[in-house]
Amino acid sequence: MIIWRGWGLLAAVIMGATILAVIAVHDGLKIRSIWVAIVIILAGGVINWFVGRALNRPHEQAGKKLWQRHCLFFVPMEWWSAAFVLFAFYMLSVR
DSSP, rough: OOOEEEETTHHHHHHHHHHHHHHHIIIOOOOHHHHHHHHHHHHHHHHHHHHHHHTSEEETTTTTEEEEEEEEEEEGGGGGGHHHHHHHHHHHHOO
16 A cells, blocks of 8 residues: 655656666666666656655745645655665665
8 A cells, every 4th residue: 555645656656767767778778787777766866856845845825834745655755765865875786
């Protein structure tokens, strides 16, 4: 069961798209370098960070600041970028 609030599910979609991009480059373009995969994963983390920060900023409405949290498994969306970085370091260590 996946638990999300707001657009938090978008973090999982970005992670899935990043993994699909790695597979496409690895199999489709026949680029077998681990460094290309690590760069793509880190780029996905950066994209996720900026999208999460943009979505989780306060919005002005009728003179009041409104917060709407976008979370996946109760973790704010931008913090899932740490999972991208950890996965990239893991790939570097098992190389």
